[in-house]
Amino acid sequence: MTERTALRVGVVGLGTMGAPMARHLIAAGHEVTVWNRTRSKEEPLAALGARRADSPAAAAEGADAVLTCVSDDPDLRAVVLGENGVAQMLPSGAVLVDCSTASPSLARELAWDLAESGRMFVDAPVSGGSEGAEKGTLTVFLGGSADAVARAMPVVQTFGARITHLGEAGAGQAAKAVNQVVLAGTYAGVAEGVVLAERFGLPFEQLLPALSAGSADSWVLRQRAGNMVKGSYPLGFRTSLHLKDVRIALREAAVLDLPLEVAQLVATIEEKLIAAGFGDEDVSNVARHTRSEDA
Structure with a gap:
């Protein structure tokens, strides 16, 4: 072929x-x-x-x-x-x-x-x-x-x-588990940064290009911070599926006797969002938790 x-x-x-x-x-x-x-x-x-x-x-x-x-x-x-x-x-x-x-x-x-x-x-x-x-x-x-x-x-x-x-x-799935663990922390970090910028009263439409030009840059920042600012979370990637992926990573890490504390924290946040009825939204909805909105 x-x-x-x-x-x-x-x-x-x-x-x-x-x-x-x-x-x-x-x-x-x-x-x-x-x-x-x-x-x-x-x-x-x-x-x-x-x-x-x-x-x-x-x-x-x-x-x-x-x-x-x-x-x-x-x-x-x-x-x-x-x-x-x-x-x-x-x-x-x-x-x-x-x-x-x-x-x-x-x-x-x-x-x-x-x-x-x-x-x-x-x-x-x-x-x-x-x-x-x-x-x-x-x-x-x-x-x-x-x-x-x-x-x-x-x-x-x-x-x-x-x-x-x-x-x-199995190596591809192991790499995807790594990817989802990295994303878990990144989504949570961007959400906290967005909400902190709001509380400071900073104009995010001007702040975002500045952040994206520096060491805080990430795909999540560029592609999903806008969702967080608007409080609207269209797909994307479903929160319930990201939680499923993080749980796979946590199970694999447990076998290796490796605590993944940030990933576990994000999993707990996503469990709360799903319980509140937001499991079908994009995973950028972790900003709901940071704002203490509904979940």
């Missing part, structure tokens, strides 16, 4: 990230088959030329690659190993490219299960938010064998701008 070869690609999971990934695959000339639990989400992609499958297994039938992008470990296990799952029909020599954020241990399990029957697995979680998915500029963390990664590359390159192979299966 080469980058220019048109592949048969199944896409399972058409949410905020999966649907744009499927569109990029179609635009790149690949033959795309889609499946989503909420079947209506398949329709816009069918209008672009994708075929619709009746199950994850059907999406995998005859495929060179299958991309999965679902919410959590139970969903991933179900669509891959469950009844009518991808593993039932994925051909020998094909690769499963998982862009979900899941646990490293599950990634290793899936790689092992598929390898026993001559299939390949790459964990390929992403960073860059819904904007990066729409633009095809995501950062992608890869875990898998060199051969598996080579087979996955024509798929990943359609939506990834920075693609890094970090080791065997």
